[in-house]
């Protein structure tokens with residue numbers, strides 16, 4: 001199977017940071033699979049996702065995403081950007097705008113520049129947006145303002161916006177850490193199911209090994225900026241997972257963020 005993303009011997013330190021956030025990382029994300037990134041706070045999960053999203057510069061090593069090589073001194077070429085979608089933990093929605101408008105924003109990267117500037121959606125854009133709303137179970141919320149929605153509904157909007165972009169690679173940074181366990185399962189089921197239906201690859205980070213096991217076909221464990229294991233879910237070892245979080249300190253708690 002071809003790789004949706006490939007990283008070879010990559011190291012990266014955030015500007016001004018004393019220690020590298022990623023150290024000698026090599027991995028390959030198989031095309032069409034759902035893959036989970038596990039690891040305590042500060043392990044480097046967010047940094048790895050930002051790298052694959054083309055937002056980091058100044059790294060050492062080799063990176064290619066969906067067959068396009070990235071370079072450490074420049075942003076990825078514009079035409080390949082809409083192929084990667086990102087779902088943020090904090091949703092990153094326009095709160096005072098409607099659900100429909102937010103999901104339509106996912107189409108902007110697919111529109112010709114002039115149409116994107118004027119926000120004029122084509123009939124095809126609307127068809128894709130309506131399908132994304134329906135797949136995420138929020139068609140009936142289309143005209144509601146985002147600031148009137150619950151956390152679970154907001155995350156559905158964020159996923160619908162990402163799907164409207166028609167990405168081939170979906171990156172999600174702790175997409176369920178703000179949700180209760182039942183909602184968290186629903187949202188991960190939605191995210192990985194929608195990716196599968198579209199033949200897209202999904203890579204999501206999580207602090208919850210049980211959810212990673214349920215929804216990922218492959219699990220990558222990280223600690224201190226390094227990959228500790230990278231295995232099919234069926235081969236995930238309980239002890240290896242426990243070791244990942246052992247003595248990780250108070251920063252490893254679910255939902256806690258590293259100090260930036």
Ligand SMILES: Nc1ncnc2c1ncn2[C@@H]1O[C@H](COP(=O)(O)OP(=O)(O)OP(=O)(O)O)[C@@H](O)[C@H]1O
Pocket residue numbers: 014015016017020021039040041042043044045046047048256257258259260
């Ligand atoms: N903007 C930044 N500037 C300096 N250091 C940073 C920055 N962002 C992250 N770091 C550091 O890089 C390391 C990796 O952080 P990262 O956020 O990638 O970890 P994480 O595994 O995603 O953690 P969490 O689970 O808390 O989100 C940490 O030591 C963190 O403090």
